[in-house]
Amino acid sequence: MKEESVFSHLTVADKILIAALLLVSIFSYTMVKAGFTAGAYASVSVDNKEIIRIRLDAESRTFNFQSAVGPVVVARENSRVRILSASCPNKICIKMGWIDNSGGMIVCAPGKLLIRITGEEKNGLDALTR
Amino acid sequence: MFLALLTAFAVALHTIEAGLPNPTPWLRLGLANIITLLTLVIYGFRDGLMVSILRIVIGSIITTGLFGPTFFMALSGGITSTVVMHLGWRYMSCFSLIGTSIMGAYTHSFTQVVVAYFFFIRHGEIFMLLPIFLITAVITGFINGLATHILYNHLIRLTHSRP
Numbered sequence: 001m002k003e004e005s006v007f008s009h010l011t012v013a014d015k016i017l018i019a020a021l022l023l024v025s026i027f028s029y030t031m032v033k034a035g036f037t038a039g040a041y042a043s044v045s046v047d048n049k050e051i052i053r054i055r056l057d058a059e060s061r062t063f064n065f066q067s068a069v070g071p072v073v074v075a076r077e078n079s080r081v082r083i084l085s086a087s088c089p090n091k092i093c094i095k096m097g098w099i100d101n102s103g104g105m106i107v108c109a110p111g112k113l114l115i116r117i118t119g120e121e122k123n124g125l126d127a128l129t130r
Numbered sequence: 131m132f133l134a135l136l137t138a139f140a141v142a143l144h145t146i147e148a149g150l151p152n153p154t155p156w157l158r159l160g161l162a163n164i165i166t167l168l169t170l171v172i173y174g175f176r177d178g179l180m181v182s183i184l185r186i187v188i189g190s191i192i193t194t195g196l197f198g199p200t201f202f203m204a205l206s207g208g209i210t211s212t213v214v215m216h217l218g219w220r221y222m223s224c225f226s227l228i229g230t231s232i233m234g235a236y237t238h239s240f241t242q243v244v245v246a247y248f249f250f251i252r253h254g255e256i257f258m259l260l261p262i263f264l265i266t267a268v269i270t271g272f273i274n275g276l277a278t279h280i281l282y283n284h285l286i287r288l289t290h291s292r293p
Contacts, residue, residue, distance in 0.1 A: 006276060009228055009276065009279055010226060010229070011225060013224035013229060016233070017232060017233065021264065022265065024262035025261045026261060028260050028261055032260065032261075
């Protein structure tokens with residue numbers, strides 16, 4: 001029985017096809033993800049008053065503003081946000097990490113700070129048929 | 131008529147595959163497409179299409195109900211993938227059976243998602259599933275194509291001529 005790899009039956013055109021299709025699949029993921037992030041933003045509020053809206057789909061940068069206990073720096077990067085530095089004693093809000101389009105929120109209790117994702121929110125499927 | 135035999139094989143593969151434990155819905159192996167492709171290359175487009183449609187109809191009767199949403203999705207996917215596979219095999223001879231099968235599997239998955247979007251779940255989120263479906267389609271298309279390739283060569287050797 002001749003030993004030959006299972007891939008040897010592929011022609012050149014096949015391999016190009018496979019590579020192209022895989023590329024399209026991966027590319028469609030980034031496109032779809034971008035399509036969802038459009039319009040979504042992170043709403044930052046201190047003491048129940050919204051002070052800034054951070055759009056998710058823009059370049060990476062940091063935002064500085066004041067919380068109830070002092071200055072806060074929020075970073076936006078890759079369609080998500082997180083707190084870089086805060087003036088609260090426990091820094092729990094920093095440990096909360098990133099929030100992105102899929103929902104979630106960051107809370108800093110001493111700073112009375114709340115960051116929520118809102119806007120064009122699309123979270124998962126509402127129905128699934130089999 | 132060997133077409134009836136092929137259809138029976140296709141339905142059997144479909145049903146057995148439906149019975150296999152599968153943690154992920156909709157990520158199917160599509161084993162019955164081995165028969166569809168084989169019929170296409172041996173008997174031509176009309177017969178290949180017929181076997182494909184028959185397999186989906188009978189298979190749907192056996193596994194889920196007829197005319198459910200799965201049925202329409204499978205039917206649309208099956209017809210388009212059969213058409214694409216025929217065009218690919220007939221007019222683009224640079225592709226092997228494996229490549230043709232991958233083309234069919236890809237079309238099948240893509241069409242199913244599009245149909246699901248327009249007729250059943252009108253949420254854009256469904257397209258988030260596309261990448262994983264498409265990559266799975268390439269893999270399963272490769273496996274099915276390999277099986278078809280082996281079957282086809284076997285048949286040639288058995289009959290000593292191109293069927």
